[in-house]
Structures are given as structure tokens and as C-alpha cells.
Amino acid sequence: MNKIKNITVIGLGLLGGSLALALKEKTEAKIYGIDSNPEHLDTALSLGIIDEITTLSEIKKSDIVIIAIPVNHIPDVAGEVLDNIDENTLVFDVGSTKHKICKTIKKHPKRGNYVAAHPIAGTEFSGPEAAFSNLFQGEKNIVCDANKTNPEILNLALSLFTSIGMKTDFMESKDHDKHIAYVSHLSHVSSFMLGKTVMEIEKDERNIFNMAGSGFESTVRLAKSSPDTWTPIFIENKKSILKSLKEYIRNLQEFKHLIETDRYDKVFNTMKEINHIKYILK
Amino acid sequence: MNKIKNITVIGLGLLGGSLALALKEKTEAKIYGIDSNPEHLDTALSLGIIDEITTLSEIKKSDIVIIAIPVNHIPDVAGEVLDNIDENTLVFDVGSTKHKICKTIKKHPKRGNYVAAHPIAGTEFSGPEAAFSNLFQGEKNIVCDANKTNPEILNLALSLFTSIGMKTDFMESKDHDKHIAYVSHLSHVSSFMLGKTVMEIEKDERNIFNMAGSGFESTVRLAKSSPDTWTPIFIENKKSILKSLKEYIRNLQEFKHLIETDRYDKVFNTMKEINHIKYILK
Numbered sequence: 001m002n003k004i005k006n007i008t009v010i011g012l013g014l015l016g017g018s019l020a021l022a023l024k025e026k027t028e029a030k031i032y033g034i035d036s037n038p039e040h041l042d043t044a045l046s047l048g049i050i051d052e053i054t055t056l057s058e059i060k061k062s063d064i065v066i067i068a069i070p071v072n073h074i075p076d077v078a079g080e081v082l083d084n085i086d087e088n089t090l091v092f093d094v095g096s097t098k099h100k101i102c103k104t105i106k107k108h109p110k111r112g113n114y115v116a117a118h119p120i121a122g123t124e125f126s127g128p129e130a131a132f133s134n135l136f137q138g139e140k141n142i143v144c145d146a147n148k149t150n151p152e153i154l155n156l157a158l159s160l161f162t163s164i165g166m167k168t169d170f171m172e173s174k175d176h177d178k179h180i181a182y183v184s185h186l187s188h189v190s191s192f193m194l195g196k197t198v199m200e201i202e203k204d205e206r207n208i209f210n211m212a213g214s215g216f217e218s219t220v221r222l223a224k225s226s227p228d229t230w231t232p233i234f235i236e237n238k239k240s241i242l243k244s245l246k247e248y249i250r251n252l253q254e255f256k257h258l259i260e261t262d263r264y265d266k267v268f269n270t271m272k273e274i275n276h277i278k279y280i281l282k
Numbered sequence: 283m284n285k286i287k288n289i290t291v292i293g294l295g296l297l298g299g300s301l302a303l304a305l306k307e308k309t310e311a312k313i314y315g316i317d318s319n320p321e322h323l324d325t326a327l328s329l330g331i332i333d334e335i336t337t338l339s340e341i342k343k344s345d346i347v348i349i350a351i352p353v354n355h356i357p358d359v360a361g362e363v364l365d366n367i368d369e370n371t372l373v374f375d376v377g378s379t380k381h382k383i384c385k386t387i388k389k390h391p392k393r394g395n396y397v398a399a400h401p402i403a404g405t406e407f408s409g410p411e412a413a414f415s416n417l418f419q420g421e422k423n424i425v426c427d428a429n430k431t432n433p434e435i436l437n438l439a440l441s442l443f444t445s446i447g448m449k450t451d452f453m454e455s456k457d458h459d460k461h462i463a464y465v466s467h468l469s470h471v472s473s474f475m476l477g478k479t480v481m482e483i484e485k486d487e488r489n490i491f492n493m494a495g496s497g498f499e500s501t502v503r504l505a506k507s508s509p510d511t512w513t514p515i516f517i518e519n520k521k522s523i524l525k526s527l528k529e530y531i532r533n534l535q536e537f538k539h540l541i542e543t544d545r546y547d548k549v550f551n552t553m554k555e556i557n558h559i560k561y562i563l564k
Contacts, residue, residue, distance in 0.1 A: 120495035124560075140492060169492045182480045183493040187501035193533045194472050195559040196552070197526065198464045200533075205562050210422060210451045211465040213402035217563055218500040219469040224560040227553035231546050238541060244479065245538045249531060251475045251482075256527045259520060264513050270478070271509035277477040278406075278506040280487050281499055 008032040008054060008062040010077060012044040013229070014122060015094050016068030017131025020049045022164040023064075025133050032062065036069075043128045059084050064160070067093035072232035075104035082110040090156050092117045096180065097236040098144040098173040112150035115157040116173060118142045118180070119166055126226035137165035142180075144173035181240035186248055188222045188230060189241070195223030290314040290336060290344040292359060294326040295511070296404060297376050298350030299413025302331045304446040305346075307415055314344065318351075325410045341366050346442070349375035354514035357386035364392040372435050372442075374399045378462065379518040380426040380455040394432035397439040398455060400424045400462070401448055408508035419447035424462075426455035463522035468530055470504045470512060471523070477505030 007029045009016045020031045033050030035041050044050045056077075059065055065081050067074055074095045081091050082105060092115035093101060102116050121139040123130060141161050146154055161168050171179075198220070202208045234241055258267050289311045291298045302313050315332030317323050326332045338359075341347055347363050349356055356377045363373050364387060374397035375383060384398050403421040405412060423443050428436055443450050453461075480502070484490045516523055540549050 120493060122495065122497065124497075139495065142493065179484065179489045179493055182483050183490055183498050184495060186479065187476060187498045189534070189537060190472050190476050191501050192553055192556050193530060193537055194469060195556045196533050197468065197530045199556070199559060199562075200529065201464050201526070202461065207461045208465055208562050211402060211424065211461055212563055213404065213421065213466060215404065215406075215504050216465050216469045218503050219473050220559060220563070221500050222497050223553075223556050225553075225557075227550045227557070230553060231550045234541050234549055235544075235546055242538060242541060244483070245534065245541075247482065248475060248479045249534050249538070251478050252471070252527065252531050252534070255471060255475055256524060256531070259516050259524060259527075262517075262520075264517055267516055268509045268513040271474055271507075271512060274474050274477045274481070274505050275507075275509070277481065277502060280481075280490050281494055281502070 004029045004063045006030055006032065006062045007064045007066065008034065008059050009050065009066045009068060010034040010056075010081070011067065011069035012040045012049060012128045012131075013068065013226075014126050014130045014135070015119070016066060017044060017049045017128040018121075018133065018135035019066055019068065019094070019164075020044070021131055021133035022136060023160070026160075026163045029063070032058075040128050047128060047131075049128055049131060056080060056084065059089075060086055062086075062089055065089060065091045067091070067095075070229060070232040071095040071097050071101075071236045074101050078105050078114065079108060082108050082114060085110060085113060087113075089113055090115065090153050090160075092157055094119050096184065096233050097177050098142075099177045100236055102145045102148070102173040106148070111148055113153055115146070115149050115154060116144040117157070117161070118144070118176065119161075120184070121166075124221050124224035126229060134165075136161075139166050141166040141168040142176055143168055143170050144176050146170050177237050178240045181237050181244045185233060185237055185241050186244040188225060189245060190248065191220055191222035192225075195220045286311045286345045288312050288314065288344045289346045289348065290316065290341050291332065291348045291350060292316040292338075292363070293349065293351035294322045294331060294410045294413075295350060295508075296408050296412045296417070297401070298348060299326060299331045299410040300403075300415065300417035301348055301350065301376070301446075302326070303413055303415035304418060305442070308442075308445045311345070314340075322410050329410060329413075331410055331413060338362060338366065341371075342368055344368075344371055347371060347373045349373070349377075352511060352514040353377040353379050353383075353518045356383050360387050360396065361390060364390050364396060367392065367395060369395075371395055372397065372438050374439055376401050378466065378515050379459050380424075381459045382518055384427045384430070384455040388430070393430055395435055397428070397431050397436060398426040399439070399443070400426070400458065401443075402466070403448075406503050406506035408511060416447075418443075421448050423448040423450045424458055425450055425452050426458050428452050459519050460522050463519050463526045467515060467519055467523050468526040470507060471527060472530065473502055473504035474507075477502045
């Protein structure tokens with residue numbers, strides 16, 4: 001990692017900004033930033049997240065290029081980045097969906113330089129102001145279709161992920177998208193809709209403020225997430241998200257029916273079974 | 283509060299146990315415990331949560347009686363407690379639904395001794411082992427139908443709630459139950475069903491373990507809650523919970539339809555509006 005002199009981060013939001021900060025601590029590299037939003041660039045510069053502003057045409061000098069933009073734009077930008085890099089450059093993205101990206105760059109002559117990563121890290125906040133270097137500490141990371149990456153490039157990426165505190169696992173990109181719809185994307189929809197339902201009924205927001213305990217706050221936390229990040233995820237993972245939503249709604253309807261028909265033994269047993277989640281998530 | 287010599291706690295779970303511990307720190311009182319589960323009594327004694335085991339027939343000597351049992355049993359026990367207390371005893375319960383309790387004891391000659399309270403405090407854990415004295419620190423508390431309580435009794439209760447760190451607000455019991463269905467009970471259903479949906483699809487639990495980030499963990503946290511506590515709440519607040527669930531399901535169906543029909547501008551705007559929740563819950 002000592003040989004890393006230049007890192008370019010494309011997209012200086014929560015994830016890109018936090019990666020820049022984390023890598024500043026772990027390497028001696030100079031950090032360059034690219035963002036379509038000039039305010040993000042100014043903020044990132046003034047907060048010391050990046051050292052200098054750059055453009056896509058200048059990334060040839062970068063040892064590492066990180067793509068941390070909304071997922072629907074990653075496939076195009078990934079292709080453009082691969083077109084412009086040096087032969088030893090590591091390129092990786094941190095998007096929440098992976099299949100379309102992997103499919104798009106599949107036949108690119110520089111495919112071996114690319115690592116399709118998904119750090120399972122984030123908060124409900126967004127933008128460079130929300131970035132912090134510890135975001136990845138102790139978190140999981142999924143690398144997809146790793147057999148398509150050159151071994152040396154992959155090793156560099158893995159040692160970099162490890163250095164900022166992440167534990168990496170491997171999956172096929174298609175499987176990743178299918179499973180992440182349930183384990184992450186569905187939570188966001190459920191939380192957004194919970195926030196909507198409560199705000200619709202509680203026109204007088206004092207009731208929410210006065211009656212909200214830590215339970216509501218934790219369940220509705222993701223409803224604070226950025227639509228700029230999440231709309232593209234719903235676009236890219238449409239099929240799997242719709243499937244998970246259908247099953248979620250069916251489970252809600254069944255549970256509602258149990259309450260309607262006073263079948264409280266079944267209500268009890270259903271919850272008891274679901275309690276098993278505590279042995280999966282310690 | 284110096285005059286308080288004896289406190290009886292009925293129900294030594296998370297809330298009752300935590301109240302016992304908190305009041306041990308704030309008063310010089312001896313704490314007596316009652317629980318239908320002999321194991322809870324043993325645990326509470328051995329953990330120093332209570333000083334002595336007692337029975338309902340002996341509560342006459344208590345300055346304060348706290349009812350912290352599943353909500354469906356509170357109305358009956360509340361009546362029995364009021365039948366047996368001294369004229370200056372404060373009795374309060376901590377149940378998550380309040381209307382039926384207030385209705386049941388409405389005409390009791392000792393109604394003035396009763397405070398119908400709902401501390402908005404808790405964790406996903408249960409039983410005396412889960413109790414801790416700080417549970418109520420900084421949390422909200424709702425007292426219902428406070429005009430039915432004798433002013434001196436009410437003042438004693440309020441100073442006691444303040445002493446353990448809670449900020450009390452007042453509501454009509456009927457309104458309380460209606461609003462709490464949305465702001466608390468609905469979160470529990472949404473979280474339980476999220477856990478169910480994810481576990482149904484992820485037969486191989488490694489996927490949940492490997493892919494679960496803090497977002498999923500926070501949204502599904504309440505699915506670890508005790509069915510012993512929550513089945514009675516769904517029984518007692520059936521009507522309002524069904525209404526909130528109906529609206530939640532309708533919102534989910536609408537959002538699903540927006541994704542199905544690729545109306546992503548509307549998906550974006552819906553989430554943007556819901557983001558307003560961050561100004562209500564700081």
C-alpha cells in the first residue's frame with residue numbers, strides 16, 4: 001500500500017467522502033475528487049476530504065479510482081474510467097446493486113482492473129458533511145464476480161478494505177442483488193412507508209414528538225435516507241425489490257387477518273418464531 | 283419522597299425490574315416483588331432487584347404499588363390492588379394501552395389513588411435479567427386521564443417520574459391508544475413482518491448474517507421483542523392497530539405500484555416528503 005501515490009474518488013457523498021478520509025489515514029496518497037455537484041467539491045476541499053479537484057480525463061495518473069455515485073450512473077462511468085486508466089490501476093465501486101455493473105463491463109479489455117464491491121456501511125445521512133473516516137470499521141463488504149478481477153488487483157483491493165476495518169465476503173453479482181433486496185432494500189421501503197403512514201395520521205406533529213420512543217426511532221431511521229441514493233437503487237434492483245415487497249405485504253396482510261379474527265395464539269406463535277432473528281443478528 | 287418506606291412491584295420484567303432498580307437508587311424504600319412466574323421472583327431476588335417476595339393480600343403496607351404486567355391483565359389486577367390499599371397509597375401501571383384500564387377502574391372508590399402511566403421506554407429484551415436502573419433516563423412518559431387522580435397522589439407520581447429522568451405529558455386515554463398505535467405498535471408489526479419476510483427467503487442464514495448492515499439491524503430490532511408483552515397489546519388495541527396496519531399496507535401497495543410502473547419521479551418525491559421526519563425526530 002506504500003506505493004499508492006494518487007487516489008481519485010468520483011462522488012463525494014457519505015461513502016465516497018468517508019473512503020477518502022479513511023484512505024488519507026491509511027496511505028500517504030494524494031486524494032483527488034470528482035463530483036457533478038460543485039457544492040460537494042467545495043465542501044470536500046474545505047473539510048480536507050480531498051486535496052485537489054480533478055476530472056475524468058486526468059485519471060490516468062491514479063493508482064486507485066473509486067466510483068461512489070448513484071448506482072444508475074455507475075455502469076457508464078465505470079466504462080469511461082476503464083477506458084482511461086493505466087494498466088496497473090485498481091478501480092472499484094461501492095454501489096448497492098452489482099449485477100448490471102458487472103454485466104456492462106464484462107467484456108471491457110480492462111475488466112481485470114475492476115472490483116465490484118459493496119461495503120455494507122452507511123448512515124441515514126448524506127453528502128460530504130456526513131462523511132467520517134470510521135464509517136467502515138467493523139463492517140461487512142461483499143465483492144462480486146471476483147474471478148473476473150486480476151489476482152494482484154484483487155489483492156490490493158482486499159488489503160485496502162481490510163486496512164479500513166472491513167471483512168470481505170464473495171458472491172455472484174446476480175445472487176448479491178437478489179439477497180440484498182431482502183436484507184437491505186426492503187428495510188428502506190418498510191421504514192419510508194412507516195414514516196409516511198405516521199405523518200399522514202399525525203397532522204399535529206407534537207404527538208409524534210411526544211410519543212416516539214427508541215423503538216419507533218430505530219424503525220423509522222432509514223426514512224431519513226437520501227432519495228438521490230435510493231431512487232436509483234429501486235430502479236436498478238426493481239425486480240427483486242418488487243418480489244420482496246410483495247412477500248412483505250402478504251405477510252402483513254396475513255398478520256392483520258390473524259388480529260382481525262382474534263387468532264391470538266397464532267399471533268403469539270408467529271412472533272415467537274420470528275424472535276429467532278436474535279440468534280442470527282447477535 | 284423521603285416518606286416512602288415500602289414499594290411493591292407487580293411484574294418483574296424489563297419495566298417492572300428497571301423501575302425497582304431505579305427507585306432503589308432514588309428512595310430508601312424496601313422493594314417488595316410479586317410475579318406469577320417463580321423464576322422471575324428468584325432472579326429478581328438474586329439480582330437484588332427486589333428485597334422480598336410478597337403477595338397481593340399484603341400490599342396494604344405499601345406506599346407505592348406499581349403494576350408492570352402484560353396489558354390484558356392490568357384492568358383486573360388494578361381493581362384488586364385498589365381494593366386492598368391504604369388511603370394514601372399511590373398505584374400506577376406502565377402498560378402500553380390505557381383506555382380499557384381507565385374505563386375499568388373509572389368508578390372505583392379509590393380511583394383517585396391511581397395514575398395511568400405509559401413510560402415510552404423499553405428495549406427489545408425482556409425479563410428481570412434485562413432490567414437496568416437507567417432505562418427511563420431522558421425518556422418520555424404519558425399520563426392519561428390525570429384529572430381522575432387526586433392532586434397529591436398525582437404530584438407524588440410526577441416527582442417520582444422526574445426523579446428517574448422522565449418528562450411527563452398528559453393525554454386522554456382514548457387519544458393515547460389511538461396515537462400510540464401509529465407511533466409505537468405499528469413499528470413493532472412492521473419490524474416483525476420484516477424479520478419474517480427475510481427469514482422466509484433466506485433459508486441459508488449466512489446470507490442474513492453476511493449482508494445485514496446497521497440499517498437492517500435497526501429496522502428489524504423490534505422483531506426481537508417478547509410475544510408475551512406484544513400479543514396482549516395487539517388484543518387491547520386491536521381497532522387502532524388494524525386501522526394503522528391498513529393504512530401502512532395501502533402505502534406499501536402504492537409505493538410498489540409506483541416502482542412497477544417506473545414512476546421514479548414520484549418515488550423520489552414521495553421519499554423527499556417523508557424525509558421531513560428528520561425535523562420531527564432530531
